[in-house]
Amino acid sequence: MRFRVNNPEVVSELIDGEVVMINLANGNYYSLKGFGAVVWSYLERGVSSEQLLELLPARFDASREDVVDAAEQLVRSLREEHLIVDDETAVPAADALEIPAGSKEPFESISLETHRDMQDLILLDPVHEVDERGWPYAQAQSGA
């Protein structure tokens, strides 16, 4: 199964090994560290779930079972939060399948840190795009 980041609704930044994501549609925002940030980076570069389950155990110092369980759980969370969407046309970037040289990285299962406190702002101060014809074009008098 392949995915893509749910652009343009979702924006993300990788900074000092952590990923911060915002879902602009509902105001929820998220962060991921360590193992989670690596998973996000792979998904962002078009790596499939099957490829992910081959790459991650080779990269992290833990049992294959632990790494696979953590990866599957995280991908499930990312899909549930609509941060990634299914996209079978996604193609991995040229260097996406390379495993960094050197010893394996320490493994710690990471859950998606989720913040929902901005939902009120979206509800109380909703932003509507003016009709695609835009101001100054008037819609038919439909409630104005």
Place this chain on the structure above:
Amino acid sequence: MPEPLAAVEELPAAESTTLETATAALRGSFRDAAASAGLVERSLSLAGESVRLSYAGTAMANVQMDAFEHAARDDAGEPALRIHIWDSRSTGVEPPPVPPTRGGEVRGALYYFEDGGVRGAYQPGTSTFSVFDALEGEAWYWTQDAGELPYWDRAEPIRQLLHWWLDSRGMQRLHAGAVGNANGGVIVVGRSGSGKSTTALSSLGAGMFYGGDDCIAVAVDPEPYVYTLYNSGKLHPADLERFPYLRDAVSNPNVLDYEKAIFYVHGQFPDRVVDGFPLRAVLLPTITGGATRLVPVSSAAALVALAPSTILQLPPIEPRAFSAMARLVELVPSFRLELGPDIGEIPTTIAAFLDSSA
């Protein structure tokens, strides 16, 4: 659930026409208002640029200028931005054409458009209409009645226009407070109740520079730099007891049953409001009850505290603003500011950091 919008007077929606004739209608409305009530012009120095505010009459000038008094200049030079500001009630002119709305909306609903370098936002709940033409460096702000503007629009006037203008100049408006001294300053970020205002106002009381408690501007290049937009602040009335030196600066003491207290720092402490200062750190206040101290946190933690509320507050929601904030927090260190019970320790802690980083 949000309160449904109370009956709002219906305004004339724009008739089908061109952008050019619509902006001409805005110009015409302002010209008529100024002819009726007189033209009042004020020059400001904001974010290192000259800004000219042209008011039709004194009603809107009286509402807005207290927040900008720190930036007023007799001659700020050729303006990079000209803003025309008027209301219909005091000038007697008809409202300009506004975008059509759906009706039955929450009070905060906003209608946004962007067309050929012109951006606009209409809020039927407050009857305010902001239009910015980036190419011409010209903007318009109309409201139905200057006397009906909500307290947040009085404390931070034309916020939407300044947001667009700063973006057009490669700068960012941030949802943050800022304080500093001769060695630079910090921005203070976090959700409501985290201690943002407490940090800014206790620092002000200790003699530090005040850059704002909620809305500031920053430039990333050539170095991170904070600009003061407003010398105002807002406080829950109950919190005024902790800041007795602000009592005389409160502008709305008779309506504190239903408004936050708005105060203007410049009138009380003119030497403590500066145009800006170099940014040395991002602080994330959190009330712990222990000793007041700075604890390093990751850049990502600072981005989480800063970016969502800034980006989601005003349209348009732009991914590049997120990237700019990520770059900003990479350039300066970030700390959790743990707040103890003695608010006097807050400015001491910040000043010690700034002095050590000079």
